[in-house]
Amino acid sequence: MAALIEVLAAGLFHAAVLFLVAAGLQLVFGVQRILNLACGSFYALGAYLGVTAGGLALGAGLSPLLALPLLVLAGAAVAALGPPVERLLRLVYDRDESFQLLLTFALVLMFQDLIRMGWGSQPQQVEGVYLAYGQVQLGAARIPVWNLLVLAAAIAIAGGLGLFLQRTDFGRILRATAENRRMAASLGVDTGRVYAAVFTLGTALGGIGGALVVPAAAAVPEKAVELVVEAFAVVVIGGLGSMPGALAGAAIVGLLRAGALLVWPELELLAVYAVVVAVLLLRPAGLFGRPAA
Amino acid sequence: MRGGALLAALAAVAALAAAPPLLGEYRTTLLLPVFGYGVALLGLNLLFGYGGLVSFGHAMFVAAGAYAAAVVTGVWRIESFEAVLLAAAAAGLALALPVGALCARYTKIFFGMLTLAFGMLFHSFLFKFYGLTGGDQGMRVRRPTLLGLEFEELDKTAFLVGPYYWYCLAVAALLALLMWRIVRSPFGLALRAQRDNPRKAEYLGVEVRRTRFVAFLVSAAFGAVGGAMLAVPTGLADPELAYWTHSGTLVFMTLLGGFAHFAGPLLGALAYVLLQDWLMSLTPYWRLLLGAVLALIVLACPQGLMGLPALLRARLAARRRRAAAPHPAPAE
Numbered sequence: 001m002a003a004l005i006e007v008l009a010a011g012l013f014h015a016a017v018l019f020l021v022a023a024g025l026q027l028v029f030g031v032q033r034i035l036n037l038a039c040g041s042f043y044a045l046g047a048y049l050g051v052t053a054g055g056l057a058l059g060a061g062l063s064p065l066l067a068l069p070l071l072v073l074a075g076a077a078v079a080a081l082g083p084p085v086e087r088l089l090r091l092v093y094d095r096d097e098s099f100q101l102l103l104t105f106a107l108v109l110m111f112q113d114l115i116r117m118g119w120g121s122q123p124q125q126v127e128g129v130y131l132a133y134g135q136v137q138l139g140a141a142r143i144p145v146w147n148l149l150v151l152a153a154a155i156a157i158a159g160g161l162g163l164f165l166q167r168t169d170f171g172r173i174l175r176a177t178a179e180n181r182r183m184a185a186s187l188g189v190d191t192g193r194v195y196a197a198v199f200t201l202g203t204a205l206g207g208i209g210g211a212l213v214v215p216a217a218a219a220v221p222e223k224a225v226e227l228v229v230e231a232f233a234v235v236v237i238g239g240l241g242s243m244p245g246a247l248a249g250a251a252i253v254g255l256l257r258a259g260a261l262l263v264w265p266e267l268e269l270l271a272v273y274a275v276v277v278a279v280l281l282l283r284p285a286g287l288f289g290r291p292a293a
Numbered sequence: 294m295r296g297g298a299l300l301a302a303l304a305a306v307a308a309l310a311a312a313p314p315l316l317g318e319y320r321t322t323l324l325l326p327v328f329g330y331g332v333a334l335l336g337l338n339l340l341f342g343y344g345g346l347v348s349f350g351h352a353m354f355v356a357a358g359a360y361a362a363a364v365v366t367g368v369w370r371i372e373s374f375e376a377v378l379l380a381a382a383a384a385g386l387a388l389a390l391p392v393g394a395l396c397a398r399y400t401k402i403f404f405g406m407l408t409l410a411f412g413m414l415f416h417s418f419l420f421k422f423y424g425l426t427g428g429d430q431g432m433r434v435r436r437p438t439l440l441g442l443e444f445e446e447l448d449k450t451a452f453l454v455g456p457y458y459w460y461c462l463a464v465a466a467l468l469a470l471l472m473w474r475i476v477r478s479p480f481g482l483a484l485r486a487q488r489d490n491p492r493k494a495e496y497l498g499v500e501v502r503r504t505r506f507v508a509f510l511v512s513a514a515f516g517a518v519g520g521a522m523l524a525v526p527t528g529l530a531d532p533e534l535a536y537w538t539h540s541g542t543l544v545f546m547t548l549l550g551g552f553a554h555f556a557g558p559l560l561g562a563l564a565y566v567l568l569q570d571w572l573m574s575l576t577p578y579w580r581l582l583l584g585a586v587l588a589l590i591v592l593a594c595p596q597g598l599m600g601l602p603a604l605l606r607a608r609l610a611a612r613r614r615r616a617a618a619p620h621p622a623p624a625e
Contacts, residue, residue: 035402037541097402099345100547103591104396105541109584115538117578225538229413236406276410281395284403 002140006065007258012214015254016154020209021227022204022246023069023161030241031178031198034089035097037104040228046075046210047118047219056125056216064132068149071126071262078207089174090195092202123218130215136269150212152179157205158247165243173199178241227231234275239289248287297603302556306466313454322526323570327562328461329523334547334558335472336515341544342552343476344508345488349540350412351404353392354513356419356535357384358520363432363530372585374437377465377521386510386515387457388415393509396503400491408488419532431531434524453526467560468515473555475511545587549601560598 017237025039053074054067062070085107092100165171177184177194185191210219234253238245260267276284277284313321332357340346346382358381365371365380380623392411399407419426426432436452438444439460443454487501488492495501524530533539542565550561551569568586590597594604 027404035406066553088588095595098341098405098544099591101347101349101402101405102541102544103588104589105545106584106587108538108541109580109587113578113581113584115580184598225536229409229537232409238408264396266421268421270414270421273410273414273417277414280399280403280407280410284399 002276003143004262005138006143007195007262008145008255009141009143011255012151012251013254013257014248014257016151016229016236017209017213018230018254019154019246019250020212021206021231022156022192022238023243024205024209024252025231025235026241026243026246027198027205027234027240028202031174032089032093032195034093034100034104034198035232036089036202037101037228038085038107038111038230039202039225040077040224041108041115042081042203042206043227044209044219044221044224045081045111045116046078046207047223048115048124048210049074049077049207050076050214050240051124051126052130053211057127058126060131064129067132067151068127068212069213071202071214072153072208073210075208076204079204082203083196085203086196086199089199090192092140108228110207112221112224115224119219119221120223123220124214126214144216146215151210157208158243161243170197220288230272235273236276236286237279239286240285242288245286245288302445302466306462309462310459313458318450318454321458323566324563325453325458325526326523327519327566329519329541330362330546330562330566331465331519331559332468332522332548333516333519334468334543336512336519337511337543338547338552339472339476339484339508339515340559341547342557343481343488344505346400346404346505346508347544348396348408348512349410349537350410350415350574351516351543352537352539353415354385354388354413354516355520355523355539356415356532357381357388357513358517358522359434359524359530359534360377360384360419360426360432362437362521362524363434364434365434366437368442372435372438372443373441374439374460377437378518381517381521382514385513385515385520388517389510390514393506393513397506397509405517408609409540412535414534414601416535416537420536424561425533429532430556431529434530435527435592436528437525457525461544464518464522468518469559472515476555478500480493480504480507490615507523547597548587548590549597551594551597554599556562557597557599564598 002291021039021043024042025036028034028036028039035138036223050071053070057070058064058067087104089100089108092103130146131144133149135142135144138147165175173184173189174194174197176187177189177191181191184194210223213219230253234246234249235241237252238247238249252275256271256275260271295342303529309324310322316324333351337348337351337356340348340351361381362377367376371377392408395409396404396411396534420429422428435448441455442456444456445468447455476484481496483499483504486497487504491501496576520534523534546561547558548561550559551557551563569579576582594601596604
């Protein structure tokens with residue numbers, strides 16, 4: 001029983017992080033119709049910026065309890081890459097999907113080495129934060145408070161995103177652009193600016209996701225290519241371009257992995273991809289996606 | 294034109310056959326993967342260039358071929374390379390039957406995503422099931438015999454740069470010929486027709502789904518045979534062969550050579566192998582440069598190396614036109 005609770009908590013923690021990355025992927029796909037393979041690279045960059053910022057701040061005597069806001073800021077700093085990368089992708093908006101995919105694959109290759117140039121290939125971690133917040137005792141199970149905080153932060157970001165998209169003017173403009181770019185443009189929307197803003201927001205979400213993990217697990221350069229297929233599984237299960245889909249997909253993937261670890265560890269990733277294949281075959285639009293007309 | 298193409302092909306084969314003594318051992322070993330990749334990419338391009346379907350999971354067939362080679366030589370102790378190639382093709386087909394039947398229902402981004410998912414499914418199977426596949430250690434591929442000959446007197450390198458090199462060249466040339474016949478057949482025509490306009494193709498009596506499915510099977514068999522050819526020099530079948538980035542690399546290689554030309558994949562395999570070796574000798578951060586090359590091709594030269602002459606000609610012609618008309622009429 002205790003093991004079950006601990007595994008569930010770990011699964012939800014993973015789901016929270018996956019949601020952040022997948023939400024970025026969904027925003028960009030929803031508006032620009034580009035499946036951005038480089039979202040995993042933004043995640044990895046966020047993780048390394050988190051390592052650097054966390055290391056510096058804790059070294060300078062910052063209380064570990066302030067690590068959460070610090071890491072969120074460090075991860076969000078990846079957003080600085082958003083505008084230039086979007087500028088590059090703009091060159092292929094009207095090209096075939098496979099070329100768009102290949103250009104983002106080129107970005108994956110480049111970022112992987114840029115990260116290695118900056119931080120080396122050794123695993124790196126922020127020490128002394130993970131357990132600084134203590135643990136919650138739930139029956140015989142112990143859950144690190146950090147996991148719960150990250151979960152809460154992800155839920156808060158999800159709620160904020162929902163409000164932003166549904167209630168604010170810019171959110172409405174954004175949805176209108178996603179719905180019909182030409183119509184939005186003819187109504188006076190500067191779609192170029194919307195694209196840049198959406199991409200930057202997506203980048204920031206990925207970066208935050210990465211930064212929040214480093215107290216719990218070390219950052220390695222390979223994480224970028226590992227995570228992108230998981231984030232991709234999330235959006236396929238949830239439905240391309242759908243925010244509720246990202247939430248549901250992340251929960252499914254996170255819990256599925258955790259559950260498989262408990263029951264039959266060999267199936268950990270196999271189960272995820274099996275579900276992806278099943279969804280693509282039975283409901284290609286995903287659980288929350290609208291079927292293509 | 295046909296005669297010209299045949300002549301060029303013969304010249305290329307002759308040049309490659311004569312190359313080993315001139316290049317020396319090291320550079321000949323470098324050329325070995327070109328044959329395996331060339332075969333695999335010919336298969337990939339049947340889907341990509343001729344069928345309009347971009348697979349992001351094709352590395353699973355390359356891996357299937359490599360593991361087939363490992364099982365045949367290492368577990369069953371059958372050393373004949375002909376048996377290895379047949380087993381690889383069979384393994385590729387066996388894997389492609391269910392995968393292709395499902396993937397052939399989709400095109401475009403869904404086809405790409407589904408193949409990627411199947412590829413990762415296969416990768417996690419190879420990676421996690423230690424008992425069957427050796428997990429992350431992979432499986433050893435033992436040195437095969439060629440046409441029943443053992444070449445006992447040769448050490449590993451001499452075997453690879455000698456008989457194995459020529460054998461692979463011959464296999465690649467024969468399979469290229471076979472692929473040439475396939476794309477020139479009515480089936481190849483149907484495949485191109487469904488790429489350009491599936492609905493119209495259907496009206497004309499092309500069974501679109503079945504055409505895609507058959508192309509998928511052929512493509513998988515080529516991929517697996519290529520994988521077996523790649524696994525002998527490295528002596529290893531490991532799960533990274535099936536990882537999605539390897540699939541991306543395969544598409545990259547095809548694009549580099551030129552997906553719109555029959556010989557593009559072959560040129561792409563050669564160019565990629567040389568490019569990667571050169572970049573790796575320059576810097577440990579060769580992926581950065583490789584990524585930049587890929588981005589450049591996507592943006593500036595989507596027809597790849599084969600399309601480069603036409604691109605340059607078009608550029609030159611445009612410049613000449615501009616020079617001839619120094620004062621263009623103002624645009625309305």
